[in-house]
Amino acid sequence: MGKLHIVGGGAIGSLIAASSQKNGVPYDCYPRDMKTMPSCAHWQNGQTTALKPAKPSPIVLPKSDVLIIPLKVYQLKAALLQWLPYLTQQPTVVLLHNGMGGLEIARDLLGGDYPLLLATTSHGALKVSTSSGFHVKYTGVGATQIGAPNVNKPSPQSLAALSQIAPQLASAIATLDKALPPVQYQNNILKALWTKLSVNAVINPLTALHNIQNKHIAKPEFEQSRISICNEFTQVADAYGLDFDALSVHENVLSVAKATGENYSSMHQDVAHGRQTEIDAINGYIVDMATKKGIPVPENTLLVERVKALKL
Template identity: 35%
Template sequence: MDIVVFGAGSIGSLFGALLARVPEHSVTLVGRDPHVSAVRDSGLRVTGVDEFVVRPAVTTDGTRLSADLALVTVKAFDTETAAEELATGAFRAVCSLQNGMGNEETLARHLDCPVLAGTTSYGAVREGPGEVAWNGSGDVVVGPWDPRDADGVAEEVGEAFAAADLSVAVEDADGIRRRLWRKLAANAAVNPTTALARVENGALGEPPGSDLVEPIAREVAATARASGVDIDDEETAAAVEEVVAATAANESSMYRDIERGRRTEVDVINGYVVERAREHGVDVPVNRTLRTLIGTWEAARGLREPDSS
């Protein structure tokens, strides 16, 4: 399969490298220099769970590309730009493998091909130009977003991932939405709290950190149900607890962003919960508070407009 990985950050570089190990796959990474130049000159080095070097094609220009699949792995605030650039090319399908929710709708607005949703628990950190650390294996789940009946395309993408020895599951339209809301609950609980408290994920596994898990999960579940997705409070709370236990020694992506003075993805995590809750008349005070606190930090550093949090 011809695959474009749009966004050569941590997860994009890891998945690009894993997919590029398959002789039948042709992989192109879209990223920024100096990472792209390093990969072009010396290949993409993976360390950690496994160590190897691959040499995918690389480019800093995401326009006028064509492939069977575009795997979108950019930060959520770059999704609009990514969609506009991808729209200048031709793809059989596009799959979002990003944090938060709302990315799929953005892609579908711009692209005239099936849009899939994806989620993963694989862990990676880009160590420097041309190198990514594979910190942990997990699973990948994909399913149709728009149109909802694009099951055949989702199966093909699942097979492409499986060929790279990735642990993959393919869901139908209802199933992938439940998966995304469960992951959203975990991100909504783990990311802003660990970022604000400057602690590793495991701090939420015991009091006082664990006291926040249930109310956040309950708010996310209530918002999901109001949005037409059948998920209960216990299911979302369990999803948070599983992520905390599995990633106890890790720093969340939002914690890393704040440590580095970068804009976060709070808008598509807690912000998405707040916006959907407002539409359906659901009260989500904890998510609203977390979104406001992170937004205030970003605005004070010029990372967002003061009135857009």
């Protein structure tokens, strides 16, 4: 089993670290700021897991190890540039973030044939500041979907098939599944990422703009906006060969909003704490992709403008 190397000290990365600790998977964390790295995780059953001390700087990774980058899309380029000199053995790199655009950045810096995995997770985690330091709180049980975008088409239909042609990637997925299960292989990971994008495109900006929890998105007052976002998303996605149905997209958004009802979205939290948001990688990505196809997306365009106009 390879070792996991987790970049940053954010909520999801810290959750992976804590779950690795609990499940006996070797790992190290490399936060940007050592002072804000969580020291422990609090699980839903009341148990606490202490994290091992973080590492101050990158090291050269062997091919069998896995570098996980659970950062914002706008942080990805700087992180990859920092790690690039330490990736000479070509260990597996896992991109785990909201929004889109990370694959293009990674391919530009690593090349189109690098052993790369794209992942999206529905696990919920919150980084909490207390008088004794930073902790991470597990707020919602979920699953991680993962795929190999650089493997030659047609994509292997199963993890067993992937292991035949890319055993390094299959081994990395197995390690991640032991660290924070369940990890589900997706032969069409881009479809899964676009599905996640459709949810984020509705929940994130609306919760940020109206200062509300996810559950309030399901209220009738937001129906017209929800439907418009989903219709525009579907037009754009289908223009790129993805097969979505606007009604099903909207139903899925409502389902996720209710299932995560007590949570505050990541964009809400970014705005609340004066941080840069991921609006460019979510609704902004839809606008960019629509522009390339000549598709008008007024609702998404307005949301981008409104979120950027919020005072940080």
